[in-house]
Amino acid sequence: MTAVDLPPPAACCTPLHREALSAADAQSLARTLKALADPTRLRLVSLVAAHGGEACVCDLTEPVGLSQPTVSHHLKVLVDAGLMSRDKRGVWAYYALVPGALDAVARVLTTEG
Amino acid sequence: MTAVDLPPPAACCTPLHREALSAADAQSLARTLKALADPTRLRLVSLVAAHGGEACVCDLTEPVGLSQPTVSHHLKVLVDAGLMSRDKRGVWAYYALVPGALDAVARVLTTEG
DNA sequence: CCAGGACATCGACGGTTGTCAATGCGTCGT
DNA sequence: ACGACGCATTGACAACCGTCGATGTCCTGG
Numbered sequence: 001m002t003a004v005d006l007p008p009p010a011a012c013c014t015p016l017h018r019e020a021l022s023a024a025d026a027q028s029l030a031r032t033l034k035a036l037a038d039p040t041r042l043r044l045v046s047l048v049a050a051h052g053g054e055a056c057v058c059d060l061t062e063p064v065g066l067s068q069p070t071v072s073h074h075l076k077v078l079v080d081a082g083l084m085s086r087d088k089r090g091v092w093a094y095y096a097l098v099p100g101a102l103d104a105v106a107r108v109l110t111t112e113g
Numbered sequence: 114m115t116a117v118d119l120p121p122p123a124a125c126c127t128p129l130h131r132e133a134l135s136a137a138d139a140q141s142l143a144r145t146l147k148a149l150a151d152p153t154r155l156r157l158v159s160l161v162a163a164h165g166g167e168a169c170v171c172d173l174t175e176p177v178g179l180s181q182p183t184v185s186h187h188l189k190v191l192v193d194a195g196l197m198s199r200d201k202r203g204v205w206a207y208y209a210l211v212p213g214a215l216d217a218v219a220r221v222l223t224t225e226g
Numbered sequence: 227c228c229a230g231g232a233c234a235t236c237g238a239c240g241g242t243t244g245t246c247a248a249t250g251c252g253t254c255g256t
Numbered sequence: 257a258c259g260a261c262g263c264a265t266t267g268a269c270a271a272c273c274g275t276c277g278a279t280g281t282c283c284t285g286g
Contacts, residue, residue: 016155017162017215020176026152026159033150036222038244039139042129042146046139049130049224057263063133070245072264091253091262097224102130106219109149111162111210151274170233183275185234204232204283 017111035081041074056092130224148194169205
């Protein structure tokens with residue numbers, strides 16, 4: 001894996017309701033949204049947030065009721081999308097929300113103002 | 114199609130960063146996000162918004178560069194997700210954003226405040 | 227009534243995705 | 257040094273998704 005497909009920041013730029021999205025921007029935003037568009041990953045995000053902003057895989061496997069490899073896979077998707085960060089400390093890998101990443105997505109979707 | 118899987122309003126309820134999402138809420142929100150997590154559908158949304166809030170299929174087919182059945186399919190997905198509305202007037206079918214639907218999604222994702 | 231246009235639906239096909247069991251890799255006690 | 261633990265990676269498989277061409281349906285104009 002060459003990490004060639006790193007998304008820019010997260011869901012950069014365009015307000016979505018002001019001007020027609022370019023094909024490239026649409027693809028970039030879609031990649032971020034696709035990372036969120038899964039019940040398991042949404043639960044992982046909210047579990048991490050409710051767990052004090054940080055949690056290791058072992059904290060998450062049981063609540064979501066899936067196998068450890070599957071949870072690891074989902075967390076990797078979230079990290080690759082720039083929504084979460086991974087910090088390996090000793091034997092444990094701590095996952096945390098990237099501050100502002102979700103808000104950036106929300107801002108693109110907002111049509112108010 | 115029995116329209117059995119109508120999503121509640123759109124992406125109801127839970128703030129996502131306050132409490133752990135229930136499995137049901139996660140599934141509901143994921144369904145809405147999945148409707149948005151496609152480059153073509155994002156462009157359709159922004160095209161409709163930039164087109165004065167309303168557009169017919171014939172206005173959208175050429176800008177996205179896809180076949181008419183494909184565009185119709187994507188629009189149906191957006192309508193089923195509660196993000197767009199369809200109004201058939203004569204021969205044409207006019208699609209419009211459901212006011213507040215995108216903002217509801219954005220509000221769930223926001224972690225500020 | 228008939229021809230044509232706008233849109234929806236159907237059937238099919240390739241690519242992607244979510245899941246698991248099995249396995250590999252570091253790290254910590256003992 | 258060795259075994260146990262936490263996590264990542266791999267390979268496989270079923271289910272789903274985006275796309276198209278072909279066809280069906282409804283409205284309009286002549």
